[in-house]
Amino acid sequence: MRTPSAAPSRLHRSTSQRQRQKRRVRAERPEVRPPRDRFGLGGSTARLRLLLLVLVVVLGYVLVKVGRIQSTGGEYYREAAEDQWSRTRELPADRGTIFDRDGEELALSVPGYAVSVNPKLVTNPEATARALQAALGLSDGDARDLYDELVAKDKGFVYVQRQVDQATGEAIAALRANGVNVDREPIRVLPGGETGRSVIGLTNIDGDGIAGLEAQFDDFLTGTPGSLRNDFAPGGRSVAGSEEVVAPPVPGNDLILTLDRSIQFEAERLLVDRVDTLLAKSGTIIVMDTDTGDVLAMASVQRDDEDVVQITSGNYAAVNAYEPGSVAKVITIAAGLNEGSVTPDSTFVVPWRRQYADDLLKDSHQHPDELMTVEQILVESSNIGTIDVQMSMGEGEWDRAREIHWNYMRGFGLGEKTALDFPGESPGILKHWTDLWGSERVTVAYGQGLASTSIQLAAAVNTIANDGTYVAPRLVAGTVDAAGEVVPAEPSTTHEVVSQGVAEEVQRMMRQVVCRGTGSRAQQGITNFSVAGKTGTGLKAQPDGGYYNEAGELVYYASFVGFFPAEDPQVTVLVSIDEPPAGDINRFGGTAAAPVFADLAPTIVHEQGIVPPAVTDECGQAG
Template structure:
């Protein structure tokens, strides 16, 4: 039996169901689109209004940069306007490591321009890949830097800087010092006057492109303030003379080191200061610390017989002594005091000497007896007044104060030996200041490295006593004195030799010495003081009169000529003739130079 087919849904119902489904889908799509639109509008509002400043700052941070404006360090001149330290423009190569690494194919060319290997350069960049800034090379010459920048390697840029240059090289090294790669003073006057010379770098905002290149200067944030210039009291010509003559003497005698200081007695201005061994401040790398030390200011020596001058100053100031009285018995050259043999070198001794004769013959015995006859506190105060045991106040970095033991702790033997220069320490600069005080009629000035930087001064001893001491010191360089090799043609020289045993473990070395000479010229109208110290000359010649006095003579001869100082000894030897050791005139008899100089040597039983 055939069955009839079942009836299907009506066409109208099917169409109605389809329309409803389509409508729902459209509403869903519209709703989604509406929500999305609202979200976009909200996001846009957030970006453009709510957080506009934040994203602006973020964008500026990626393209707007604040970069420094380099300033030139002030120039240092000598007293005559000759440049001693100048700054020259250089270019440092900087890099964004990630950008260079992203262009690895450019690394070989960049490495070649920088003078390194590709592997070393790549390793350097990889170690700094997370940085936005690094130096590739500091302070390249502008031409060499331009060759690197011309490659156009992404992320590689140039930055202007300055490098210090010292035209006089090692001649002025210890006075000037040097700067580091960031142009800040590290030693010497470069350090002492760093704030004055450095200036203040400026700053500007710039826009950089994606390769790091500056495409626009936006504004100046801070104006640059270049460093201020500095004019020193140093005379480059005299400095060179002192350097040349001292170096020659050290080489000839195979000495360990040496120093020389030259001062203007009326102002305290330092005209020259040399310390050897030295170094080249233009290439500091590789120099030893001992080479870079300014020994004229930082190192101390026992002054030996150069100290007798100030023992005598105390004697004259006390009223117990005059240049000619009382007579002092130095006997046969040996005086046993508290178990020590204080002795003079003169064969057979010097017998009776005037106070002037004590200086002329450089008698240890005479100086010791004068010191012992004075009140300890008075003697200490006199030494201190001349600047011993305290900094000179020059302001030089690392200056030593020396050593002067307080008088309340002096034992008699210490007081005696201090009278002729043992048991205390001084710097060459301190010694120069003390002699300049005498030369300036007893007025002490604080030493200065700045032209025109003199202070008003302090009166230490009376003008009369200062003049008497200078007159007494004239006999030291006259015939019969201990420093005839310090004589300068047409000028009268006043001065004092010193030959001090070097201190060593357990006492003093018997065959190692410091040789000193301190001199004033012209003696009748003093203008210059010079101090020469030569440390441990390794030869049979070591007395101050033989070793240091000739350096003084050669340097000061040139200095007097350069400064056009009028002579004071034309057509005569000394006004009135030099005083003999016994107080009379020397007459015409002259000892041989070797004997004269030998009489200056200090003898001490450690």
């Protein structure tokens, strides 16, 4: 075996020789210059380090800033950016619906649009004006005005038309014309036309209630608007698919009224006919559920400036107050009976006229001094006899009698607003008994010297029909909440005014008023039900304080209040005709108003499903 030689190998030898030869080469070493400090910032290493430090600081600042923008501090920039490319607009909420007692719509909102333009964004004013004229049916003048606005470009927003129907609005939106905006704007409609307009009221173009129940329950019916965000490209075009509902609109609550649409319609129709036929000025009808106080119909009509009788926009049945006339005798007679100062058979010697203070007061017709029972006084509607009943209440003390009588009138609801609290409702006029002077002290007994609204008077007489208990009238039966649940309204408040026995006595007397007295026309054509009621022919005070108009004629206010079936009253109806013809037989409550009652009763019977009683009294024609 060979052992390695200790001498360097040939390879090693040759290598070491070359190394030695290399080492022998001599070259001048470059002069190493000391680092120069060109910028006064030290050497290059120091400068690099400084640069690195600066970069780290800058980057760190940027990172911190980015972090803040991304986390907590970016809201401002986000909003600023969104303001540049997105717009948020209001989504109008649907106004609540108004239903009648059977769930039929009386007023509701349907989709509509408001068409507006931004002249600054309109690129072709002429074509735009022509397109809008064709779509909206603008007149040439309106189209020219629009064109001028578009050319002027000095406004950023101009309404072209509001309350545009859905089809037209969508057709205009489909044009996608530059600068033309089509925004949702619900339209309030009354599907029954004018039916119930006096009570329902009105909304303005912005959908705010301004009259009637629309105004009274405006906050309740009004919903909460939502908001919609759209992204817009430069030039004002919206970016497709960018629409986002930020907050959905919340619709308003809904009202369920006590009105019956069919009875309301028929009441208005008959009243328009009657006022028109009599050449009267206006008229009202109240139909009331005797037990609950629910107002089934509340009609007001008026002859307008063009001599056309129309349903009023105002609810005159609650707003206007007149001297009720003889209907108020019911209150005086009931008070006397309830106080025990008279009975139905009590008698008084009644002259046809009598002097009180400075006035000579009279009955409606001349008659000799007559021994009249209380029932006769009511049936024949004697003014003088009613004063006697009023005076009987104080047991000889005149002031006491007047005070008692006044308290009863308040108990029957006169002199204060009803529970309806209708917008603009009148409390009527009922002076405190101590404030009455002269003949006023006694004329209040038969309905002169005080004023009441139709709804007050109907509620007062309804007290008799309801066996002596006053029931506050009500118009709202319930509401529908956001979840679609029906929430019934509180029942009407009640209070007893006279005893049941007294009320039944007065009912019987009022039946006689229709059976053989001044209200006989209220029974005409009604064969299955007995009607009870009382006529009233009040004189209407004129601006000069008297009762004569410029032509020297007395101005009348004729009314009839009745209820049926007389044996078990279920519905109370008041009909009043304002300013019937003075020199005509139709100026009286029994001739002007009672026939309307008779015409309306069958509809009420049908709609309310009132079944005739098995037995009627001697005035009834069927049994």
